[in-house]
Amino acid sequence: MIRRTLKTLLFLLAAIPLGGIGLAALIAGWVLVATLAITPLAVPALVAFRVAIGGVARLDATLANRLLGTSVQPVATSPGPSGFWNSGLNVLRDTAFWRQQVYVALRLSLGFGLAVAEWSLVAGSLGLISLPIWYRWTRYTQVVPGVYVRTLGHALLWVPVGLAGLALAVALTRPIASGWRFLARTLLGDMGTMSLRAHALAYGMLNVLLVVVWAATTRGYFWPEWTMIGLGLPLAVHASLVFGRRALTRHALIAAGAAVFFTLVWAVTSRGYFWPLWPMLGFALSLGTHAIFEVTRRGERISELETTRAGAVEQQETDLERIERDLHDGAQARLVALGMSLGMAEQKLASDPAAAQQLLAEARQGTREALEELRSLARGIHPPVLTDRGLEAAISAIADRTPLRVDVTVDVPRRPPRAVETAAYFVVVEALANAGKHAHAQHVTVDVRTEDGELVAEVVDDGAGGANAEGSGLRGLARRVEALDGTLAVTSPAGGPTTIRAMIPCAS
Amino acid sequence: MRVVIAEDLALLRDGLTRLLRDNGFDVVAAVTDGDALVTTVLLEKPDIAIVDVRLPPSFRDEGVRAALTLRERAPDTAVLIVSQYVEQAYAAELLADGRGGLGYLLKDRIMDVDDFVAAVRRVAEGGTALDPEVVAQLLSRRGPLDVLSPRELEVLGLMAEGRSNAAIASRLVLTVGAVEKHVANIFTKLRLPPSGEDHRRVLAVLAYLRA
Numbered sequence: 001m002i003r004r005t006l007k008t009l010l011f012l013l014a015a016i017p018l019g020g021i022g023l024a025a026l027i028a029g030w031v032l033v034a035t036l037a038i039t040p041l042a043v044p045a046l047v048a049f050r051v052a053i054g055g056v057a058r059l060d061a062t063l064a065n066r067l068l069g070t071s072v073q074p075v076a077t078s079p080g081p082s083g084f085w086n087s088g089l090n091v092l093r094d095t096a097f098w099r100q101q102v103y104v105a106l107r108l109s110l111g112f113g114l115a116v117a118e119w120s121l122v123a124g125s126l127g128l129i130s131l132p133i134w135y136r137w138t139r140y141t142q143v144v145p146g147v148y149v150r151t152l153g154h155a156l157l158w159v160p161v162g163l164a165g166l167a168l169a170v171a172l173t174r175p176i177a178s179g180w181r182f183l184a185r186t187l188l189g190d191m192g193t194m195s196l197r198a199h200a201l202a203y204g205m206l207n208v209l210l211v212v213v214w215a216a217t218t219r220g221y222f223w224p225e226w227t228m229i230g231l232g233l234p235l236a237v238h239a240s241l242v243f244g245r246r247a248l249t250r251h252a253l254i255a256a257g258a259a260v261f262f263t264l265v266w267a268v269t270s271r272g273y274f275w276p277l278w279p280m281l282g283f284a285l286s287l288g289t290h291a292i293f294e295v296t297r298r299g300e301r302i303s304e305l306e307t308t309r310a311g312a313v314e315q316q317e318t319d320l321e322r323i324e325r326d327l328h329d330g331a332q333a334r335l336v337a338l339g340m341s342l343g344m345a346e347q348k349l350a351s352d353p354a355a356a357q358q359l360l361a362e363a364r365q366g367t368r369e370a371l372e373e374l375r376s377l378a379r380g381i382h383p384p385v386l387t388d389r390g391l392e393a394a395i396s397a398i399a400d401r402t403p404l405r406v407d408v409t410v411d412v413p414r415r416p417p418r419a420v421e422t423a424a425y426f427v428v429v430e431a432l433a434n435a436g437k438h439a440h441a442q443h444v445t446v447d448v449r450t451e452d453g454e455l456v457a458e459v460v461d462d463g464a465g466g467a468n469a470e471g472s473g474l475r476g477l478a479r480r481v482e483a484l485d486g487t488l489a490v491t492s493p494a495g496g497p498t499t500i501r502a503m504i505p506c507a508s
Numbered sequence: 509m510r511v512v513i514a515e516d517l518a519l520l521r522d523g524l525t526r527l528l529r530d531n532g533f534d535v536v537a538a539v540t541d542g543d544a545l546v547t548t549v550l551l552e553k554p555d556i557a558i559v560d561v562r563l564p565p566s567f568r569d570e571g572v573r574a575a576l577t578l579r580e581r582a583p584d585t586a587v588l589i590v591s592q593y594v595e596q597a598y599a600a601e602l603l604a605d606g607r608g609g610l611g612y613l614l615k616d617r618i619m620d621v622d623d624f625v626a627a628v629r630r631v632a633e634g635g636t637a638l639d640p641e642v643v644a645q646l647l648s649r650r651g652p653l654d655v656l657s658p659r660e661l662e663v664l665g666l667m668a669e670g671r672s673n674a675a676i677a678s679r680l681v682l683t684v685g686a687v688e689k690h691v692a693n694i695f696t697k698l699r700l701p702p703s704g705e706d707h708r709r710v711l712a713v714l715a716y717l718r719a
Contacts, residue, residue, distance in 0.1 A: 364619050371616045375593055384562070385595040388569040393597035400596060400645045 008173040009122065011067040011180070012115040018060060019108030025052045026104055037289070043088035050091045057100040057188050060107060064184040068177050072188045085300060098199075103187035114176055121169040128162025131155040203235050222265055222275065228258070229282040248287075248294050255283040312483035315476050326377050334370035338363050386425050390415055391448055395428050402432050404444050404461075411449040416506045423480050424448060424457040427488070427502040430473050431459035439463025439498055450506060454486075458501045465496035477502070509632055510554040512585075513538040514545040514571065516563050524558065524618065531625045540564065542574030549582050556632040561591035561598065572598050579605055586631045590615050599642045603714050611637035611670070627670070636670035636710050643668040646714065655697045663690040668710055 029049035036042040061072045091097055132155040149155050210224035262276035345359035378384075386394040392410040399406035415421065428446055435441040441463030448457045467474065469490040478488040486504030511533045515521040525535045537548045541564045549557050557578060563570035575587045579602075586609035589602065599612050611631040617639065618624045627637035643665050647653060653661060666676045677687045691709070695701075700709075 367619060368616050371592075371614075379593065384568070384593060385597055389595075389597045393595070397596055397645070400648055403648070 004177070005170050005173045007067040008177045009118060011063060012111065012118050012176070014063055014067075015107055015111035015115045018056070018063070019104075019112050022056045022060070022104035023108045025049075025056055026101060029053065040084070043084060046088045046091050050094070050097055053097060053100050053104065056104055060103065061184065061188045064180070064188070068181050068184065070181050070184050072184050085296070089297075099187045103183065106183060106187075111180075118169060118172065118176070121165055121172075125162045125165030125169060128158045128165065131158050131162065199235055203231055206231070219269060222262070222269070225262065225275075225279045225282075229279055229286075232283075232286065248290060251287055251290050255287050258283055308479070308482040308485075311479035315479040315483075318472075318476065323377065323381065326373075330373045330377070331370045334366050334373065338366045338370065341366065382422065383425070386421060387418075391421055391425060394425055395446060395448065398425075398429055398432060399446065402436060402444075404432070404436050404441060406432065407443075407445045409445075409447050409449075412455065413450065416450070416455050416504075420455050420484055420486075420504045420506055423477075423484055423486070423504055424455050424502060426480065427457045427477055427500065428459055430477050431461070431498075431500040434467055434473065434500075435459070435461035435463055435498065438467065439465065439492075439496065441496075441498075451503075453506050455504045455506050456501065457504075458499065460497055460499045463496050463498060464494075465492045465498050466494045467492035467498050467500075474500075509556070509629070510534045510536050510552065511628075512536060512545065512548050512552060512554045512557045513559075514540070514542065514557065514563060514574065515560045516540045517560075520560075520615070527618065527621065528558075528625075528628070531621070533628070542570040542577075545574045546577050546581070549578055549585050553582070554585055556586040556588060556628060558588045558590060558628070561589060561593075569598065572601065575602060579607070579610075583607075586610065586634065588613065588628060588631045588637065590618065594639045594642045596642060596645050599638065599646075599714075608634045608636055608710075612642060613637060613639045614641060630670060635672075638669050638710075638714075640665070640669055652698065656694060660690050660694050660697070663687060664694055667691065667694075668714060670710055 029052060032045045033042055033049055036045050064070045064072060132152060135149050135155040207224060207228050210227055214224050259280050262279050266276045341359045341363040345356045348356040383394050385397055391412055395408055395410055399408050435444050439461055441461035444461040446459050467490060474490055481488045481502050481504055484504050486502060489501045492498040511528055513521060513524055513535060521538050525538050528535050536552050536554055539545050539548050559571045559575050561569055561571040571589060575589055578585060578587055588611035590613050592615055594614055602610055602612060609631060611627060631637050647665055663676055666679060673684055673687045677684045
């Protein structure tokens with residue numbers, strides 16, 4: 001109990017140095033990024049900023065784990081698409097980054113306030129409790145304005161107040177600690193992604209609160225505009241990432257709405273100096289940034305689409321060629337041989353019935369082989385069971401046909417779009433074939449699941465490794481997956497194990 | 509023996525009808541889709557319905573669905589599914605009710621006319637006929653079957669196809685007694701309850717393998 005209280009008090013006290021460091025990182029980071037925003041240097045600045053915020057978050061998480069008893073693991077930016085511009089975008093897209101910033105900001109503002117309040121209460125209470133000891137050394141001890149303690153009796157009267165204050169301070173540490181645990185968990189920990197709705201709600205609630213405070217106190221100068229602008233920028237970036245194409249229109253609408261709102265506030269309050277000019281400029285600035293961002297993103301998207309489309313078309317061509325060759329060398333040739341056998345049987349039917357029967361038996365055998373070949377060819381184009389019964393049945397069937405030991409887990413609650421399903425299926429088929437043929441694996445695990453709206457297909461084998469991601473099979477798969485905006489990752493160090501993971505967005 | 513056929517491709521429908529008539533079956537109707545099959549079977553009450561998996565209108569698994577309906581609504585009619593491809597998933601669904609009078613074969617098997625005709629008779633009489641490819645898929649699973657000897661595995665495979673002890677004996681060139689001993693061993697090793705009827709024991713083994 002005492003230990004816990006002391007730990008919480010210590011945690012609050014740490015807000016003073018840590019909050020300072022965090023705020024410095026926050027301000028320095030954004031100033032740097034904003035200053036460099038018109039140059040490519042903004043990207044490394046952003047990445048460095050991400051690292052700094054991550055460091056502060058880790059430090060704070062360790063402190064919270066030690067002193068508040070949470071078990072929070074701050075998350076790092078998950079690797080997204082690679083490339084220079086993408087490394088910057090990955091940071092902006094990373095909700096953990098935004099959440100950690102909110103935490104850092106709260107650590108100084110709210111955390112500092114709480115620290116001052118708690119520690120003042122503790123110090124004041126201790127002062128009152130010890131009043132009978134030290135009152136005589138000061139001439140006139142003023143406890144509250146206008147109340148002086150001159151005698152031991154007076155001093156003793158204040159002791160219970162001090163005790164009550166101390167009890168209150170101790171009692172307050174519990175809700176503070178549990179509230180802060182919640183903050184640390186939601187903002188530092190890995191809780192998936194913060195939805196835009198929650199972000200917008202938090203933004204709205206905070207600003208309404210500030211407007212109420214403003215209305216109840218100062219009026220006059222509309223200072224809440226600064227939190228609106230300051231916190232509005234990250235919200236705008238978040239929204240632009242979520243909404244995609246239509247975001248710019250929405251942003252413009254929000255900006256226009258805000259301009260009208262500020263003008264109204266101005267009209268009903270101060271009039272005179274037209275201060276809404278400044279928030280309007282702020283919104284114009286963020287809108288402009290957004291527009292530039294959008295234009296670059298569209299450019300990147302177009303070149304990405306051009307590449308993947310070319311890849312998909314070429315892959316289709318390759319696949320059709322392969323099918324044509326298989327038909328030509330396989331089933332077609334067998335049917336020709338079959339026709340010849342039948343023709344010869346017809347010739348010999350009268351003269352040599354025994355030979356004719358032999359030829360007919362051969363013809364039947366040839367038919368069987370042609371059918372088998374056609375069946376495996378058809379399955380390679382599109383397995384019927386995939387359409388009829390979905391991924392689990394199709395993957396189990398292919399796993400049963402493989403001579404390897406295969407453990408299959410498929411956890412896909414809703415059926416993904418057909419193209420996604422087919423691509424994931426062929427990733428598994430190719431990976432299993434490679435594991436058996438090239439890697440000489442014994443045991444393979446196949447794990448297919450949906451994760452954050454993406455279908456993830458992962459195949460791990462215990463074979464020799466050294467798979468060539470540029471080989472025709474894997475290259476073809478990568479093209480197929482990329483055409484669906486997915487990624488195919490192959491890790492195959494010499495000596496194994498080989499992991500092939502496809503991640504394909506499910507939204508149709 | 510009265511037969512109803514459901515097959516949408518005229519070439520195969522006519523061929524199958526001719527083949528069955530030549531072998532002494534009475535093909536009372538040949539329909540082209542699943543709904544027509546169910547109606548016809550309820551009306552004609554044939555001994556067996558021979559059904560293609562892929563039928564109009566969606567060309568997916570109408571045949572399997574129609575077969576499942578028939579299992580429920582016309583329990584006295586046996587069902588033999590024939591298809592260009594076999595899938596264990598369908599086999600599992602068809603076998604789920606644990607009753608005999610069921611077959612699932614590749615269309616390739618029709619070429620071995622004598623074997624195919626025997627399978628139709630066997631199914632119509634309440635037995636089973638599972639395609640060797642389905643059986644092979646089931647038996648390829650490692651784990652539960654590791655306890656069996658290669659010979660026992662062979663016997664189990666033929667058993668799962670629906671063959672009688674006598675047929676297994678002649679196929680493997682063994683005496684019926686030797687086959688019976690293998691079968692008893694399989695049941696003991698897999699800890700399955702012994703059962704007399706041919707199709708019962710097949711279904712017991714299949715249920716065991718699917719689990």
